[in-house]
Amino acid sequence: MIITPLKETFLQVLITLMPVFLFLLCADKTVRGARRYTVLGLFCSISLILSMGLSYRYLNMAFDFRILPIVLGIMYGGYRIGLLTTFLYIASYVLFFPESMPWGIFSDVAFYLIPLAFLFMKKFQLAQPRMKMYIASNLIMCGIATYTMLYCYDLWTGAAVVQFDALLFMAVYGIFFMLTSYLVVFLIENILEKLSLQEQLQAMSSQYDQEAQKLKQLIDATPLCVVSVDRDGYITAINGMMLKTMKDGGMFKEEDLLGKPCEVLSHLQNTDVNLSQIRRCLNGEGAGTELINMNGRLFISSAYGIRNHETGEVVGAVNMAHDITELQMLRTELGNMERLSLVGRMAASITHEIRNPMAVVRGFVQLIKEKSPATLHEYYRIIMEELDRANSIINDFLSLAQNRIVEKERGHLHDMINDLSPLLWADANLRGQSIELKLDPGIPQLLLNSKEIKQLILNLARNGMEAMESKGVLTIETRRENETVYLLVRDTGEGIAKDKLDKMFEPFYTTKAKGTGLGLSLCLSIVERHQGKIVVESEEGKGTTFIVSFHQQEAGQKTEIYEFEGSSA
Structure with a gap:
C-alpha cells in the first residue's frame, strides 16, 4: 500500500524542517553574525543523521531526505561545517547502509552531490534569497534525478516492474521533496532576514540612544535655560541650567518634571512670561524675543515652534533663555567708567590749574608771615599746612588720573x-x-x-x-x-x-x-x-x-x- 511510505515521507519532511525550528529557538541575542550559520550547519548535520537513521525502503530502494540537510549544511555552514557534515554522512552511511557500500558513498561524496555543494557554496552565501532557492533546488533535482535513474535501471534489469502505485508514489515523493526544499530555504532566509533587521534596528536604537545622550549632555552643558514641550504642552525635556535657575528647582530632578504640564514651571520660575511664548508657538504664532525677570535675574527669552518636516504641523515648542544679568551689570559699569573717565580728565585738568594759584597764595602767605607779629605766626603755619595737604591730595589725584x-x-x-x-x-x-x-x-x-x-x-x-x-x-x-x-x-x-x-x-x-x-x-x-x-x-x-x-x-x-x-x- 502507498499509505505507509507516505507516512514515512511525512516524517522525513518533519525531520528536514527540524533545523529551522531549532535555529528559530536559538537565534537570539547570544547567537549573532557568522555564529548563526555555524549553528545552522550543526543543526543540519543532526537532521542528516536522523534522516538517514529513519530511512525507509520501498520498491527495493532506500528513501529519505538526506540530500536536503547535506546541501544546506554545506552551503550555509561553510567549509568547516561542510567537512563535518561530509564526515557525518560517511559515518551514517557505513552505519545504516552497509549493504550498498562503497558505491553509494562514492557517488554522493566524490561524484556529484557534495562536490557540487562545495562548488556553489560561495555563490550561494552571496546570493539573494530567490537565487539561493534556485541553487538549492537545482542541486536537489540532481538527487531526485539519481533516484529516478536507479528506478529506471531496476525496470531495465527486471528487478522492478511498472506499477501504478509505484509511479504515483514517485510523483508524490518528488513533489514533497521539492516543496520541502523550497520551504526550508524560504523559512531559513525569512528568519535570517528578520534577525538582520532586528540587529539593524538594535544598532540604530543604540546609535539613537548615544546621539540622544550626546545631545542631552550638550544641552546640559550650554549656558542656556532650555525646556521643550509637545503639542499638548507637556514637558518633554528640560536641562540642568533651567533647574538651577528656577525657584525651588534644586528640589526637583528632570525625571520629576518630564510629562508634566508646562504650567508647573510658572510656580518654579516665579514668572509666566515664557509660558505665554510657548503657548503662542503651539498656536503657530511667532513668539519673538522678550526680556524677562526670573527670580531676580534678567533673561533674554526666545521660543520656537517645532514643526513636522512633511506636513508643517506644529508638534511642539522649545523655549531658551539666556542669563544676561552680569552682562547688563557690565554694561552699566562700563557706562559708569566712561562717565568717571570723563570726570577724571576734567578734574585732572582743573586740579592742574589749581596748583598754580595755590603756589602763589603760599608764597604770599610766607611773605605776610615774615612781616606780621609773632602772635599771628601760628595761624600762618596752619594755613600753609592745609595748603600743603591740599597740594598732596592734588598730587595723588593726578597720579591716578593723568596719562x-x-x-x-x-x-x-x-x-x-x-x-x-x-x-x-x-x-x-x-x-x-x-x-x-x-x-x-x-x-x-x-x-x-x-x-x-x-x-x-x-x-x-x-x-x-x-x-x-x-x-x-x-x-x-x-x-x-x-x-x-x-x-x-x-x-x-x-x-x-x-x-x-x-x-x-x-x-x-x-x-x-x-x-x-x-x-x-x-x-x-x-x-x-x-x-x-x-x-x-x-x-x-x-x-x-x-x-x-x-x-x-x-x-x-x-x-x-x-x-x-x-x-x-
Whole structure:
C-alpha cells in the first residue's frame, strides 16, 4: 500500500524542517553574525543523521531526505561545517547502509552531490534569497534525478516492474521533496532576514540612544535655560541650567518634571512670561524675543515652534533663555567708567590749574608771615599746612588720573626699602613707634619702576603708622615662594572690620577722619601696572597686613606700560 511510505515521507519532511525550528529557538541575542550559520550547519548535520537513521525502503530502494540537510549544511555552514557534515554522512552511511557500500558513498561524496555543494557554496552565501532557492533546488533535482535513474535501471534489469502505485508514489515523493526544499530555504532566509533587521534596528536604537545622550549632555552643558514641550504642552525635556535657575528647582530632578504640564514651571520660575511664548508657538504664532525677570535675574527669552518636516504641523515648542544679568551689570559699569573717565580728565585738568594759584597764595602767605607779629605766626603755619595737604591730595589725584609712560628696569626691592628706611624711622620716632625689617636674602631682582615702588612702600607704611598708637610695631617683610616675590607691610593697630575690607581700594573711601581715600587706590594702580596683586588681611584688635605679590620675570627683560585715565578706579 502507498499509505505507509507516505507516512514515512511525512516524517522525513518533519525531520528536514527540524533545523529551522531549532535555529528559530536559538537565534537570539547570544547567537549573532557568522555564529548563526555555524549553528545552522550543526543543526543540519543532526537532521542528516536522523534522516538517514529513519530511512525507509520501498520498491527495493532506500528513501529519505538526506540530500536536503547535506546541501544546506554545506552551503550555509561553510567549509568547516561542510567537512563535518561530509564526515557525518560517511559515518551514517557505513552505519545504516552497509549493504550498498562503497558505491553509494562514492557517488554522493566524490561524484556529484557534495562536490557540487562545495562548488556553489560561495555563490550561494552571496546570493539573494530567490537565487539561493534556485541553487538549492537545482542541486536537489540532481538527487531526485539519481533516484529516478536507479528506478529506471531496476525496470531495465527486471528487478522492478511498472506499477501504478509505484509511479504515483514517485510523483508524490518528488513533489514533497521539492516543496520541502523550497520551504526550508524560504523559512531559513525569512528568519535570517528578520534577525538582520532586528540587529539593524538594535544598532540604530543604540546609535539613537548615544546621539540622544550626546545631545542631552550638550544641552546640559550650554549656558542656556532650555525646556521643550509637545503639542499638548507637556514637558518633554528640560536641562540642568533651567533647574538651577528656577525657584525651588534644586528640589526637583528632570525625571520629576518630564510629562508634566508646562504650567508647573510658572510656580518654579516665579514668572509666566515664557509660558505665554510657548503657548503662542503651539498656536503657530511667532513668539519673538522678550526680556524677562526670573527670580531676580534678567533673561533674554526666545521660543520656537517645532514643526513636522512633511506636513508643517506644529508638534511642539522649545523655549531658551539666556542669563544676561552680569552682562547688563557690565554694561552699566562700563557706562559708569566712561562717565568717571570723563570726570577724571576734567578734574585732572582743573586740579592742574589749581596748583598754580595755590603756589602763589603760599608764597604770599610766607611773605605776610615774615612781616606780621609773632602772635599771628601760628595761624600762618596752619594755613600753609592745609595748603600743603591740599597740594598732596592734588598730587595723588593726578597720579591716578593723568596719562604717562611708566618704564620698568631691573632693580632690587631691598634697595628701595633701604633707601626709604631713614624717612620711615624718622616718622616712627616722632610717633613713638618702631619698625622691624625682615628681608629675605633670596629675593631676586625684579622689573620695577623705582619711583612708583617707593611711593607704594611709603603709602603702605604711613597707613600702618597712622593706624597704630604709640609703641606700635610696623613690620616690613619680603618673602619668596617659587616664582613669586611677596612684600608684606604689617601693623599692630586696631584692625579693620570685615564689612569694610572689600572697599579699602575704592577711590575716595577712607576710614580716617582726615583721609582722602586716594592712597590705597594709588597703591592698587601701581601694583596693577607691575602685573602684581595686592590683598589686605585684617583682624579687629590684632592689626592689618597688606600683601603685595610680584611675579618674577626673565632677566634682561624691559617693558613699557601705559597708564590710562581712571585705570585704578
